Amino acid sequence: MVDLSAQPFNLDEQASTWVRDTIDSLTLEEKIGQLFINLNTSFTPEYLDRVVGEYKVGGIRYMGAGSSTVQEHIRYAQSQAKVPLLVASNPEMGGFGSIDDGTLVATHLSAGSNPDKSIARDMGRVAGRETAALGCNWAFAPIVDIHYNWRNTVISTRSFGNTPDVVIERAKEYFDGLSESNSVAAMKHFPGDGIDERDQHVVTTYNTLGYEEWTDTFGRVYRELIQHGVQSIMIGHIGAPELSKHFRPGMTDAEIMPATLAPELLQDLLRDELGFNGLILTDASMMVGMTQAMPRRDAVPASIAAGCDMFLFFRDPEEDLRYMLDGYRSGVITEQRLQEALERILGLKATLGLHSTPREQLVPGPEALSVIGSPEHHAIAADIADKTVTLVKDTQGNLPLDPATHRRIRLYGVSGQADFTGVDPSGFIDMAKEELEAVGFEVHVFKNALQRAAEGEEHVYFHTVMSEEANEHYSEEYDAAIVFANVAGFAQEASIRIRWSTPMAAEIPWYVTEVPTVFVSLFQPNHLIDVPMVKTMIHAHAPSREAIHASVQKIIGASAFQGTFNDNVWCDTWGTRL
Missing domain, CATH: 3.40.50.1700 (Glycoside hydrolase family 3 C-terminal domain)
Structure with a gap:
């Protein structure tokens, strides 16, 4: 079993009991549904009835829209869910990117481009305030990639900088600012972008550092942020040939998989060596960095078997749910692996207090939206722009x-x-x-x-x-x-x-x-x-x-x-x- 009393969950016995009792109450189909995070592409109640009631997902993320539309959408989704939902946002630059009227505070690179480290905390603080006002509770940030290769443009503005020191310092500040709003963080993209010049949205990319060099750079970043309390880690569709071969001597080049499908990276390295006890999720599963690796019917359950706890986005819900269920029934996903994933999913929900908060209070009222795009937040953005x-x-x-x-x-x-x-x-x-x-x-x-x-x-x-x-x-x-x-x-x-x-x-x-x-x-x-x-x-x-x-x-x-x-x-x- 997962140690839910340890960091980053820190649950008491009552919360841990809720996690395990809730899992025991779920049907197999409901357990499988908890593994998925849906990308909500419609704001109609009928759509949400299908996503929450039929697919039984564990989490959602939504397409951009105005704040009032998004808040009402989340409120309805939480009201219909058997188990309270993780509601994710992508507040890499503040509120902007999570809703159309959110505040663009700064980029990660901007937050690393002045000696004042509090810039990153302010960015995280605004991100937390504006997304929490919507009813979000999970931020897909901070980004802890190191921008070593200037040709890499997918993180050129999304990395705090080109050294482990600046990334560690600013990521901690962002996390602390975000945490003021009772939001949990998902740092990304393990095992680390910024070496390859390409973009895993369109091709599998590779972190080619050797074990010792990786340990001193990206490994140090992850170790320090894990110790700092980050609750979840998003896995990139990024292969790491030297790391994989370090943990699996004799592995051939053809056997190298992106980290989302690589148990040696997720379990031997991230769980065992780095000591991460929190939740692991894939990056978006439609990225070609993942889909080029193996057929979808194999990749869906293989990601959970490899060590991911949640699967980000359906391609086709009926297909992906069937693939995951087939993977469990065939033994690709063991009973133990499914149980561990569910304990971490519900453990993260309990960390947020979703188990003890009345359902009608999971999403704040419309009055909370006044913070979004507020003069105070734009003044913070102006101050950061002046500094950076x-x-x-x-x-x-x-x-x-x-x-x-x-x-x-x-x-x-x-x-x-x-x-x-x-x-x-x-x-x-x-x-x-x-x-x-x-x-x-x-x-x-x-x-x-x-x-x-x-x-x-x-x-x-x-x-x-x-x-x-x-x-x-x-x-x-x-x-x-x-x-x-x-x-x-x-x-x-x-x-x-x-x-x-x-x-x-x-x-x-x-x-x-x-x-x-x-x-x-x-x-x-x-x-x-x-x-x-x-x-x-x-x-x-x-x-x-x-x-x-x-x-x-x-x-x-x-x-x-x-x-x-x-x-x-x-x-x-x-x-x-x-």
Whole structure:
């Protein structure tokens, strides 16, 4: 049996008895249902009746929507569940990402880009407050990956930094802030992202460190956060060949599995060597990092057999439930393994007090939503932006730009596709224009050929735009150029780079030789690989109003740069420092 009295559960005898009595009261189908976390894609009662009543899931996560819609959705789900639900959110940047009207406080990288470690605590505190107001009780955060490889873009802004020390310090702070709202945390993505340059959403990736080096880096991160009390760990679809072979000498390359399917990583390493007693869950099970490893009918039960306690997201509920049940009946999942998983699932629920809280009190009333997107939380975001907007380089001495001497600004916006959340990546340019005009600049927004054609202009091509834009009159028309880049898109491509609108596009910084040019990244920290010619580079971390405002204040010299950066910004490439 699982020791429910030990960390991280710390349950008394009454709570432990509830866990085991509840498990004994469940049918086999209800036990199997507890292993699953559903991604709720509808907000109708009929949909929830099926998810909770028919599938009998142990947990839910929902697609983004407004806070009042989400809160009512969670309230109804809890009212229908036989066993109270774990309700997960993804508050990696504060409330943003969990609901449409949540506060974007900061990215993980931003929280690691100033000596003030309390930034991470504030981010966790806002995340906890805003998600708890909805009725959420489980955060899929903090992210404890180490960004060693600058080409890795899936965690480039989602890691606190490129050393174990900064990750450990800031992850503990985030956890402590989150914990103030009685939310439990799921740190991710074991055994550690940041070595491979690819994204496990679209391909299995690998942490190739040897056992000793892993132990001194990622292993130290996990050991310290486990000792700090983190209650659950999300497993990445990340293989670790050297670790697997350390625990299974003689294992062939073909036998290496992603950690979600690797018992040597989950049981020998995470449970036995690192001493983790809490709940283990898979990352999203539709990621190709998992689905490429083996047929779905085998992978579903194999993940639980390997040591995961919960399975994140159905592909098809009827199929996945059948696969899991078949895996139990065939012996792939043993009776002991199922019992251990259920004890940890219900143990986590008891840790949250779900067993003793009246059902009608599991979700707060509508009045609790006043904290979401509150002035207080936006003030925290503004303070963090002021501390973390970073001047990476200004080798030409272009800053500050004074509206009195550089009044006419040519403003360029560079964006990628909307990422999988569907958020429009281009709204930042309007905010940038407004902030620049507010301090006295005259702003002229550039539109590329594709944008102009989309607005109905005829006979416009990239070379006609270039001839209009790039000529000897440029420096007569504009006093300076400012580029804001919001290039997102992780989870749908193996890597992310700037993709210009057309060949030889007029927005590419050819104009650095004509006028002072400032490049501001609102997302990725690695843009110097694509724009090494810019002499003034600012990293603002996030496409929020607060980050853009802070950037403009620093561009004009009204506020000092306080942010710090690590060597990933130079992209290990000659010429980026010039």
